[in-house]
Amino acid sequence: MSDCEFGYVQALARDYLCHVLQRPPPRPGPDRVSRLLRAVASAVQRDAERTLRPSLDDLDVASVEAARAVFQAVVRQEFADGVVNWGRLVTVFALQGILAKKLLRARVALDPDLDRDRDLDADTTEEIACFVAEFITSQAGGWIRQNGGWEHGFVQKFEPR
């Protein structure tokens, strides 16, 4: 599978969600791109959660449909100037992680009997990974291909020397 295709990006999104939700790593374990994306996007997510706290508190993410609507509104606006770069693509994964955590918290708040550490169900995480991959491949697939793909362009840019 090409590293610019929907399935590849969906697998990256799925792996990052597993990392954010502290699920056991998939088998086989994450590859080099996934490991690097976990590290970089986690750092960005921590920074964004702190910087964006007032705005994030105003976002209502009580369902996967609401998460999709917020995601699409935010990324469309973020990329509205037509610029794509690896840094902005990393923020898309960080946003995915932020919305997944907000959705999990909203579900726990709605049902206090739920364990606070309860995971999102598999269908929900799959839907999230799907709409993230749809955005990235449709809006940035060409740019990613022209810039070396995930396995060369992204790794070359972010792997520590």
Add this chain to the structure above:
Amino acid sequence: APAEAEIECALQLRRIGDKLNFLQKLLNL
């Protein structure tokens, strides 16, 4: 139309992404 909070998030993420991209570019020089 996106709500104010969504616009603010988008602009902040754009800033964070561009800054990250710039810093990595410097590191790779």
